[in-house]
Amino acid sequence: MSQKIAILGASGYTGAELVRLIATHPSMEIAALSGNSKAGMSMAEVFPHLRHLDLPRLTTIEEVSFEGIDLVFCALPHATSQSVIRELPRDVKVVDLSADFRLRDLQAYKTWYGKDHSAPDLQSEAVYGLTEFYRDEIAGARLVAGTGCNAATGQYALRPLIEAGVIDLDRIVIDLKAAVSGAGRSLKENLLHAELSEGAHGYAVGGVHRHLGEFDQEFSAIAGREVKVQFTPHLLPANRGILATIYVDGEAEAIHRALSERYAEEEFVLVLPQGEHPSIRHIRGSNYCHIGVVADRIPGRAIVIAALDNLTKGSSGQAMQNANLMLGLEEGAGLRLAPVFP
Structure with missing residues (x-):
């Protein structure tokens, strides 16, 4: 029997990526799609690459009927998900792709996002959605908070090293390059082709990027003490992908092991x-994360490099991996598409 799925915010990049993945899923059926700014339109009009699929028309969130829906993917902007998810039926499972439920500490949420959390009761039940590290908790959850794509990339590279105690926790530098789709689909002057192409630049420089809240939360919990990393993201003139080059003090052989x-x-x-x-x-278009380790020429230092697709393993693919667990399905179902090359 197919699991009935609703996608809220289906007119954005992560929503379209969810549709693409669910199209090959053996046990999921899309029953409702919302996209308030595109309500009334077909997905073929909004995303012509999906025109071969038989999909519901886009509606407003208010028009979605959740009767019979097993799971909702909430691909809405930050600060919007809280109020929407609060109104959903309690028997519906939810995977939220926004930042609204990632930080367990409500004061930390206010610090990084500049406002009070409007659904603290839901925050207390949300499970952090880094699948490989919270698998058991995710399987029993009603609400799962998808990670930030940058935060996921850094954590895949660093969590095992912190757990194993093979690096100096006070000397971690994350130099990350992110493709432009991570900024969403809404129009922004700095993302125009003439503004972005043929160049690359750092942003949120100096420790102000919101995904640092996730690094602080997760790395400190693993270490049992405060861990703060240096993190600088850069915007690439590319559509998909994240490449994190991470500099650590430690022996490359022990790190690789x-x-x-x-x-x-x-x-x-x-x-x-x-x-x-x-x-x-x-890794383009896939749910895979690749990690490499190289010894630095300076003894006792190493470089760890991680790559993933921000729309798939960093967001929608991770969301489906979590949904499979929540629905009691095979974890990798619908996610084994090979990367697209060239």
Whole structure:
């Protein structure tokens, strides 16, 4: 029997990516699609690459009937999900792709997002959605908070190293490059082709990027003490992909061993042979994360590089992986599409 799925915010990039993935899922059926700014339109009009699919027309959220819906993907802007999810029926499972439920501490949420949380009761039940590390909790959850795509990339590279105690926790530098789709589909002057192409630039420089809240929360919990990393993201003139180059103090062999052992049984996180490093070309359109380790020329230092597709493993693919667990389905169902190359 198919699981009935609703996608709220289906007219954005992550919504379209969810539709693309669910189209090949053996046990999911899209029953409702909302996109307030595109209400009344067909998905073929909004996303012509999906015209071959038989999909419901886009409606407003208020017009969606949740009767018979098993799970809702909420792909709405930050600060919008809180009020929407609060009104959903309690028997409907929810995977939220926004930042609204990622931070457990309500004061931390206010610090990073500049406002009080409007659904603190829901925050207390939300499970952090980094699948490979919260699998059991996700399987029993009603509400799962998808991670930030940058935060996921850094955590896949660093969590096993913090757990294994093979790096200096006070000397971690994350230099990250992110493709433009991570900024969403709404019109922004700095994302115009003439403003963005043929260049790259840092943003949120100096420790003000909101995904630092997730790094602080997760790394400190693992270490049992405060861990603060240096993190600078850069915007690439590319459509998809994140590449994080991470500088750490530690022996490359021990670092590679810790990553290899932690991910030995994980289908979607692949550790490359030592000395090799990944490219966003090799994970495009897939739910895979590639991690490489290279020894630095300076003894006792190493470079860890992680690559994933921000729309798939960093967002919608992760969301589906979590939904599979929440619905009691096979975790990798609908997610084994090979990367697109070239």
